[in-house]
Amino acid sequence: MNQSIRGYTLTQWVGAGGMGEVYQAFHADTQRTVAIKLLSRVEQAERFRNEASVQASLRHPHIALVYEFFVEKGLWCLVLEYIEGPTIEQFIQKNGPLTEESAWKVLGQIASALEYLHSRGIVHRDLKAGNIKIARHGKAKLLDFGLARFANSPKLTHQGYLIGTASSMAPEQFSGQSSPASDCWALGVLLYEMLTGQSPFGGSTHSEISRRIQRGDYLAPRKLNPNLSKASERLIDKLLTVSPERRLTAKQVMEALRHPALLEATDWLGPVLKWWDRVKP
Structure with missing residues (x-):
């Protein structure tokens, strides 16, 4: 060639x-x-x-x-x-889940990139393991801005046409809405996949995936990886929250990674709200 x-x-x-x-x-x-x-x-x-x-x-x-x-x-x-190295998706397919330390390192780097984007009014809208490469020394790089848009830019998608990768889409994206919170949901999906090697919202059909996502219905990651810390499970839980207003922001994720003890605190309200998301009509 x-x-x-x-x-x-x-x-x-x-x-x-x-x-x-x-x-x-x-x-x-x-x-x-x-x-x-x-x-x-x-x-x-x-x-x-x-x-x-x-x-x-x-x-x-x-x-x-x-x-x-x-x-x-x-x-x-x-x-x-040009970034030499595999995507996170390719790495998991070849090597299985990342260690918790490596997953947190990648998460922190991508959360930093998202915080930068969101502070400039940009939503990525297609954050996923296949759009992140791991370069030398474990440095993560976010790729593919084909679906990204400035908050005030005109829509390039026809009404009723869904954009993004279904298994990483936030509940509100199935209604054509996207915001920085949608990227943070995808961040939760990414962390789940890095730590378990599986998607939290797998399904045999698009409608099944959509239904599970919109109810926040996923298997507890510790059932797939019993060695996970409570902090990792809590972090996933706070990102895969159906209500966009209750999700952690990218900046809050970075803060939680710096101070994991914040995630260990007893949270009585969170599980109740998660339960309501799943059972409400």
């Missing part, structure tokens, strides 16, 4: 997403290895441009950089930081 696009030589196919193909590429003049996302679905051009606009405005150690965006001979190209 030696195809060249505006000085970038495509060296290796990396994968495919909802909007196009991703390749590893090398730029001889800058001696830089990059990832290039090529749009394959022309009807997604406006969303592709939105991804470039949102991500290019960001500078955070745990968010992949955008270097360039251009259209070359009718081909839409997004040039991104």
Whole structure:
């Protein structure tokens, strides 16, 4: 593979997403290895441009950089930081669950990235294990801003069309609503998966997954990993809360990780509210 696009030589196919193909590429003049996302679905051009606009405005150690965006001979190209390493999803498939220490480290890094996004009025809307890579020294990097949007930007989704990955979507997203709290729900799903190796809201059909999510109905993570600390289980519980107003924010997650004792305190009201979420009509 030696195809060249505006000085970038495509060296290796990396994968495919909802909007196009991703390749590893090398730029001889800058001696830089990059990832290039090529749009394959022309009807997604406006969303592709939105991804470039949102991500290019960001500078955070745990968010992949955008270097360039251009259209070359009718081909839409997004040039991104190339991150060597597996996604969390790939890591779990190969190695099983992460250790609690490693999972907390990743969680803290991604919570930091979300707090940065949310403080700028940006919602990612597709946070999941497949969109986070683990680079050298365990450094996590958040990828794929194809569904991200500024709070005041126009919607690019048709009415009634769900966006995101069903198993990581917050209850309110099934009604077309999304907010920073929706990203924090996905953070809870991510932590559950990292610690157990399984999705909290698995199901054989989309409607079954949706029903379980909207009732907050998931198996206690300690039943899958008996060695989990009470703090980890409590943290998951406070993120996978059906009411967006009661979920921890990204900033609160970072604070809880710094002071785990805060999660050990007796919480009488939380279980009652969780029970009500599951039984209310």
